Amino acid sequence: MIKQIEDTIRDKHAGFTDAQVGKACDIQQKAKKHCLKMAHRTFEQGIQCVQVNSMNALISLQDTVMIIHAPLGCSGCAAIGSLDRLAVYKHHRHIDDDDAGKLISSGLGEKEVILGGEKRLRETIDTAIARHNPKIVFVLASCASSIIGDDIDAISADMEKKYHDKGVIIAPVHCEGFKSRNHATGYDLALATLQNHVIREARPPKQKGLINLFATHSLSFADQLEMKRMLKAIGLDANILPYHASYQDILRIPAAEYSISVCQIFGDEYLEFLKNKYGIPYAKTCMPIGSRNVERWLRAVAELTGKQAEAEAFIKEEKSKVEAEINEIKKKTEGLKVCITAGTGRGFAAATIAGEFGMKLLCIHTPYYEDAYYPEFELLEELHGSEFLINVADMQPYEQVNLLLKYKPDVFIGMSNWVNRLGIPSTHILDGKRPTFGFRGVLYLGRKIEDALDNNNFNKHVSQHTELAYRDDWLKRDAFSYIQFPKE
Numbered sequence: 032m033i034k035q036i037e038d039t040i041r042d043k044h045a046g047f048t049d050a051q052v053g054k055a056c057d058i059q060q061k062a063k064k065h066c067l068k069m070a071h072r073t074f075e076q077g078i079q080c081v082q083v084n085s086m087n088a089l090i091s092l093q094d095t096v097m098i099i100h101a102p103l104g105c106s107g108c109a110a111i112g113s114l115d116r117l118a119v120y121k122h123h124r125h126i127d128d129d130d131a132g133k134l135i136s137s138g139l140g141e142k143e144v145i146l147g148g149e150k151r152l153r154e155t156i157d158t159a160i161a162r163h164n165p166k167i168v169f170v171l172a173s174c175a176s177s178i179i180g181d182d183i184d185a186i187s188a189d190m191e192k193k194y195h196d197k198g199v200i201i202a203p204v205h206c207e208g209f210k211s212r213n214h215a216t217g218y219d220l221a222l223a224t225l226q227n228h229v230i231r232e233a234r235p236p237k238q239k240g241l242i243n244l245f246a247t248h249s250l251s252f253a254d255q256l257e258m259k260r261m262l263k264a265i266g267l268d269a270n271i272l273p274y275h276a277s278y279q280d281i282l283r284i285p286a287a288e289y290s291i292s293v294c295q296i297f298g299d300e301y302l303e304f305l306k307n308k309y310g311i312p313y314a315k316t317c318m319p320i321g322s323r324n325v326e327r328w329l330r331a332v333a334e335l336t337g338k339q340a341e342a343e344a345f346i347k348e349e350k351s352k353v354e355a356e357i358n359e360i361k362k363k364t365e366g367l368k369v370c371i372t373a374g375t376g377r378g379f380a381a382a383t384i385a386g387e388f389g390m391k392l393l394c395i396h397t398p399y400y401e402d403a404y405y406p407e408f409e410l411l412e413e414l415h416g417s418e419f420l421i422n423v424a425d426m427q428p429y430e431q432v433n434l435l436l437k438y439k440p441d442v443f444i445g446m447s448n449w450v451n452r453l454g455i456p457s458t459h460i461l462d463g464k465r466p467t468f469g470f471r472g473v474l475y476l477g478r479k480i481e482d483a484l485d486n487n488n489f490n491k492h493v494s495q496h497t498e499l500a501y502r503d504d505w506l507k508r509d510a511f512s513y514i515q516f517p518k519e
Contacts, residue, residue, distance in 0.1 A: 036223040041213035046402035056417035084217025085206035087248035094166035101173030106136040202228035243290040245298035265341035294376035320380035349470040365389035372396040372445030386414030394420035433510035454494030
């Protein structure tokens, strides 16, 4: 099969770095001049695996089975990350069971690593089809299967011929963990697989008002409903992908009149492909969290689709419903110092919403930086000035804990596993149960921040009865002493 989309990695994007630190003004100036160079950490606690994001993107698709061609440990990531979120999603949709979330590991062991695991993979595909009768079988490569040279493309093609009468699609995904230092590459590889092996050359007729909405796995069911509601209000029908999509939803992708994403880093390369192959225009914009971002996002959609009047009427109506309570919350949050750790899109959103509630940004930890993010940081400088610290770090809590002890913020927004032990009021912009998108989401997230400030007893007690994993001599050092900067 000739691939329509070749595998790519995001490390090659202009200005990419996953190791950098400095004041916003300094980093932005270097980025503007295209001289922000990749730094290097001489010690890392680990980075997120590419395979995990491919897994996250595909695990919830209906009528599918996912085969992790790897030792058992790789499939453990799904159990603690993908399947639990999928279970919450099903609960809120009142689904006891469905055909999503079926995962099998080929269980590579010492014998397969020495002699090859292709026989084991064929047996696992047979088992998956016999047990679940899926429409699609995804075969995910791993570090181990790639290193030993198992040809998952040839095996997938051969096994698809074997099950031709059943119409089963067997789709390989080359998402080896070592493929990229930017785990968002895993999303790109998953979307490329859907195009190359599921849609293929299908060209369904255009559907008026249909818009492809590409969303990350962190989009809750509540957010999904909110997105559909916002787009319906301006006369558009959202085909939300790939999370929990059906086979027919995937085939509808080329039928759309427009495309958009809920995050700057999600699906941008695939959006460009759809534009070139099918003539589907798209808009790049922000994550619609926080009043300012919701307005930006809706206006970008409106400009794309010619729905400006409808969008402005909707924005005016929605804002009027929440402004009074937002102003009440702001009385409690005005002037508070905040630190943020989140994925790139949600990090920008969290910093924006903090600014709307009158909070002062001290530092933001973001997994990656590249030239495409320059405008977003520029907008943050309008809210917070240019002195806040940008720490480009993918999962380096040893730096985070060190810095927070020195900065002593009034509140923290982000993954707070370690922050709880510092006694700092904390909350998260990610929620699997309630909407964080749209104007309703602004109100909900404001209440979450308010609750974290009013009720911080848990964090206080945790800080009094647990010890940090880091020695005092490290906590006294410069938080970024393990970063080596390139010579100018």
